[in-house]
Amino acid sequence: MAATIVQSGSYDLLIDTGFLVDAFTLDDTTKGVLDNTKYVLNGTTQYASVIDGSTTISVNRGRQDTGDQFTAGSMTFNLLDGYAGGVFNPFNQDSPFFDSSNDQPGLAPMRNVILTREGEELFNGYIVDYMYDFSLGGLDSVSVTCADRFYVLSQTYMAEYNVSEELANVRVEAVLDLPEVNAFQLPGERNIETSTITLGGAAAYTVPNGTSVAAYMAKINESVQGRIFVARDGTFTFQDRIGTTLSASVADFHDNGTAIPYDQVGISFEANQVVNRASVTHAGGSPQVAQDLASQATYFIQTTSISDALLHNDTAALDLANYLLVAEPEARYTSVSTPFYSLTNAQRDTVAVIEIGNTITIEKSFNTGNTTTSLAQELAIEGIQHQIDLSTGHRITLFTSPTTLVYELILDDLIYGTIDTENVLG
Numbered sequence: 001m002a003a004t005i006v007q008s009g010s011y012d013l014l015i016d017t018g019f020l021v022d023a024f025t026l027d028d029t030t031k032g033v034l035d036n037t038k039y040v041l042n043g044t045t046q047y048a049s050v051i052d053g054s055t056t057i058s059v060n061r062g063r064q065d066t067g068d069q070f071t072a073g074s075m076t077f078n079l080l081d082g083y084a085g086g087v088f089n090p091f092n093q094d095s096p097f098f099d100s101s102n103d104q105p106g107l108a109p110m111r112n113v114i115l116t117r118e119g120e121e122l123f124n125g126y127i128v129d130y131m132y133d134f135s136l137g138g139l140d141s142v143s144v145t146c147a148d149r150f151y152v153l154s155q156t157y158m159a160e161y162n163v164s165e166e167l168a169n170v171r172v173e174a175v176l177d178l179p180e181v182n183a184f185q186l187p188g189e190r191n192i193e194t195s196t197i198t199l200g201g202a203a204a205y206t207v208p209n210g211t212s213v214a215a216y217m218a219k220i221n222e223s224v225q226g227r228i229f230v231a232r233d234g235t236f237t238f239q240d241r242i243g244t245t246l247s248a249s250v251a252d253f254h255d256n257g258t259a260i261p262y263d264q265v266g267i268s269f270e271a272n273q274v275v276n277r278a279s280v281t282h283a284g285g286s287p288q289v290a291q292d293l294a295s296q297a298t299y300f301i302q303t304t305s306i307s308d309a310l311l312h313n314d315t316a317a318l319d320l321a322n323y324l325l326v327a328e329p330e331a332r333y334t335s336v337s338t339p340f341y342s343l344t345n346a347q348r349d350t351v352a353v354i355e356i357g358n359t360i361t362i363e364k365s366f367n368t369g370n371t372t373t374s375l376a377q378e379l380a381i382e383g384i385q386h387q388i389d390l391s392t393g394h395r396i397t398l399f400t401s402p403t404t405l406v407y408e409l410i411l412d413d414l415i416y417g418t419i420d421t422e423n424v425l426g
Contacts, residue, residue: 002116003051007341008394009118009348013054013077014047015127016112018104047114048107053079054390057115059123061148062229062356062383064335064399066242069218070229073148075115075123081132081140090130113146117352117394122386124234125149148230149184154214156181158207165201165312168224169194172217172238181213184236191231192238197224200312204284223310225323227382229356239357241323242380242403249378251350252361253336256374260347264397265364266335277303278324280317288314290321295328330402333362333377337397351396356381359403378403 002012054077061073090105092098098105109130115123125148133141159180163171169192176183176190184190199205199220207216221228227239252259276295281287304324311317340348354360363376383399 001049001052003390005388005390006393008388009340009345009352011051011388012049012114012116013051013057014049014114014116015107017046017048017107018111047112050079050107051390053081055080056390057386057388059115059384059386059388061123061232061385062381062399064383066225066382066401069221070150070227071214072150072154073123073125073230075113075125075146075148077144077146079142079144081142090132113144118349120353121233122352123148123232125230126151149234149236150214150230152183153181153217154212156183156213158209158211158213158216160209161207161211162203163199163201163205163207166199167195168197168199168220168226168240169238171199171220171310172228175213175216176236183213188235190236190238192236193226193240195224195226195238195240197241198312198316199223199310200283202284205310219310222306223320225320227357231355232353232384237356242401248359249361250358251354252363253338254363254376255365256363259361259363260338260351261342262336262338262362263342264335264337265333265362267331268334269329269331271299271329272302273326273329274299274302275304275324275326277301278321279303279305280309280311280321280324281307282309282311282313282317285314285317288318288321290318290325292325292327295325299328332402333364333379333400335397335399336360336362337395340394340396348394352394354381354384354396354398356384360398360400362400 002010004010057075057077059073059075063070090108095105107127107130109127111127113123113125113127114121123146125146127144128147128151129145131143131145133143157180158175158178161175161178163174166174172192173190175181176185217228225241227237227242229237231237253262253265254260255262255265274295276292276299277289278291279287279289306320306324309317309320311320338351340351343351358381359378360381361376361378363374365372365374379400380403381398382401385397385399387395387397
């Protein structure tokens with residue numbers, strides 16, 4: 001049953017017990033009756049709500065920087081089994097979650113686990129580890145580690161795969177459809193954007209036997225420079241190369257009381273942001289190098305290199321090398337964090353469901369002598385962290401990357417009516 005967390009909202013933490021509550025059962029006088037409309041062949045999975053026994057919940061999804069690769073999102077939570085009468089104990093055969101017919105605990109590894117707030121999913125994945133702490137004379141506790149469905153791809157390996165030249169999104173779909181992968185097959189389990197990037201298909205691009213699916217997805221994303229991740233509701237998501245966007249901000253964070261408040265903001269202005277020489281070599285090709293000589297004269301030579309890229313030819317490799325160039329360091333907001341107790345109900349609803357790839361605005365005021373100035377930046381979400389304490393409330397931290405915004409052309413507008421690279425037809 002859902003629980004209200006102080007100044008945060010209504011939350012639930014649900015674990016698949018492994019039981020089917022309305023499944024047809026042979027030789028059962030009630031559940032085994034033919035033409036029964038209540039007990040059916042596939043049945044419905046029974047979920048146990050464990051929110052009442054929880055103390056803290058932590059969710060980490062995405063990445064903190066565009067230089068990082070996406071990995072499986074994670075959730076950890078702690079349960080005080082003493083308050084729940086020992087029902088989480090895997091050895092307790094009297095627990096309502098114990099599957100006596102198969103002689104195994106219902107709350108077990110690789111069971112589906114879902115965290116919700118006000119009915120919206122914040123995490124959907126699998127339990128990968130239970131750590132039970134028996135405390136003599138105290139409260140027994142359970143520490144549970146979970147991973148989203150990207151974890152399955154990291155545990156799945158491909159047979160030798162002879163690929164064809166095709167768009168990156170087609171390659172991603174084809175890998176998921178391989179018989180030894182067979183992932184995200186149900187309707188609505190994929191959100192795959194059409195790509196503009198073509199991947200190679202000659203013999204040099206053959207995928208060796210034993211290649212990790214997650215590692216190969218990372219290799220695809222290295223060439224695409226987009227995003228490959230599992231969304232908060234468990235949907236496999238592919239986003240094409242990050243570039244200009246028409247996306248409007250889904251949330252505005254200000255420190256002047258006019259929008260969503262925050263109490264922490266990260267600011268980065270570092271020399272290592274600069275990339276003024278980039279080398280990209282596609283499989284079987286030669287290095288394609290892009291340089292910014294003016295940047296090198298000021299910031300010295302700072303290089304990034306990608307070898308064995310999956311791009312289909314030298315032109316695509318050189319395009320990627322140019323894409324990777326960053327001529328000058330730029331001060332930017334790298335993260336923003338806010339506690340839910342400082343938000344209105346409407347603001348909590350907005351912030352809780354922000355997703356990777358969304359655009360937000362962060363504005364901060366700076367005192368400059370006798371005056372105050374403000375700097376606002378439009379940023380893309382790369383990573384999301386939820387910290388939930390059932391006694392004190394919910395905090396969310398968003399990790400960001402710079403994004404180049406273009407705006408819809410508006411006739412006769414002094415700013416948005418100018419035809420240039422920043423104002424486009426919608």
